[in-house]
Amino acid sequence: MNYVRLAARDLLRNPLRLSLTILAGAVGVTAFIFLRTVIDIFYFGAQAAQVDRLIVRNKVSITEPLPLSYYARIAALPGVTAVTHQEWFGGTLGETQKDFFANFAIDPVTFLDVFPEFTTSPAELADFRNDPCGALIGEKLARRFGWKPGDRVTLKGQIYPGDWTFNVRGIYTGTRPGVDTTALVFGYRCLNESEQLPEGLKDMVGIYAVRVDDPARSGQVAAAIDGMFDNSPYPTKAESEKAFQLGFVAMSSAILTAVKVVSAVILLIILLVIGNTLAMGVRERTRDIATLRAMGFRPRTVVMLVLAESSVIGLMAAALGVLAAPTLVNGFARAIASQFGQIPDNVMRGRTLGVSALAAVLVSLLAGAGPAFRAVRMSVAEGLRKVA
């Protein structure tokens, strides 16, 4: 017999209630981890972006194009070290979105100057540049469909009608983790010089990506670019890639806030569930607790016994929740990966798991505090009068 045994026996008085409470707590912890990871995914894009890059888009909307002629004028601005342009192609492999992956038209000559985090072998790069309809595919995409250099990939254009066939000339990889290698990029010429190109899209591009020599001056460069085209039919909006992606996140900021609120609400629910179980347990044991105190157990000891119970519940719930979370979260990440494309391999960070487990234990301790102090606030004489 010792205090641990005593607390354990008290905890096991009602095994069904205990297991249901732990289960409820675990479900809460898993949901909490899930939501925190969703938030991480939202910010991931912003974090992965580099600050020395500007994205120049049409001021009206990201879906409106910009003239190819801007290329030379942007490149000539002081502070600009490299410029490239891209076009969201949005082609699909079949009729449906099921096999979706990102695909862009890019400028094969300047692309890697602005996006050095993408690499490929010099031989493959040369092949790619020499073929007007050559394509580079990310290694994850290559693995997904088993494609290799020499293969031909036909995409059904959604924005650009018709079937478009590209020759895989190489496979690119990322120089650091977090680089998206799930996309296909192909030469802009293939699009721009095609007879299939819809009216009005000739010599138009989607966005420009601009590398600046000094990230601290990227604001000035952005202002210079926008100023240059302010009175043209195609005014621009230039912003740092981070700001661009954050803007994307901000669009969803209401949702993001809701997710944050719900994750806090989950903690509150864990608090109430565990608190309720402990309160019931303590109330049922009123006479036992009064008996212990009559025998000379100090109030502090009784408080510790109740808190020990609550922290055990919290720890068990946290352990179960942390065990269950990876399956759920990774499953979700896989499910949305085809749409987001840019989710790192291990989206669920150890830190998120740790923080969630810690939050669960703290919340359960907090849940135990009320019942614990109620247990010792009642006078011993009064507790002894209570029958069962």
Added chain:
Amino acid sequence: MSLEAVPAPPPMVRLEGVSKTYRRGTVEVPVLEAVDLAIDPGAFVAFMGPSGSGKSTLLNLISGLDQPTTGIVEVAGRNLAELNDRELSDWRAAHVGFVFQLYNLIPVLTAAENVELPLLLTPLSRAERRKHVAAALDVVGLSHRVGHRPPQMSGGEQQRVAIARAIVTDPDLIIADEPTGDLDRKAAEAVLDLFGVLHHDLHKTLVMVTHDPHAAERAERVHHLEKGVLQ
């Protein structure tokens, strides 16, 4: 050497001008009034009286579970008013054993574990605790039920386990509030026989509240309480 020269031993329990009033809303309800009382060490005293006359309240005051509204409560030479909550806890652990009408055993602990509980408050080692538990269960004749839990035992057996728990720390004072109130004749006799052992062989001071005249007969002295006044 004359007899008068030997000083009388100080009483185990001494109450002087003790009163207790409970407050119900705005009305004050007197429960005990001007109680003076002395109980010698080793005495076996019973209190009788109608329900609501303040017997349990009196026991609570003597055992340091409650404080009087006025007056002095001195037990084993200690004025209980001088002790704070924590000191009172420690004092009870060292000096008082409790026997309740409904036994008050912890249902999820075995007989042996229940008896061992108060020993957790002593510096005794595990092995020593075991020895004390075995000895106490032997006194109440339940050595063969060590591993049983309260729900598996009869009321009489449970009360005997409770008595073992009350004596395991070797306290000066044993407080029993209607210890036979829930037992049949035979089980009650067994419990009262045990009290006899505690009194005669172990020289404990026993203070018992009872409604049962048979039980009261076992005591050396019977006090009557009427509406909070000691007769």
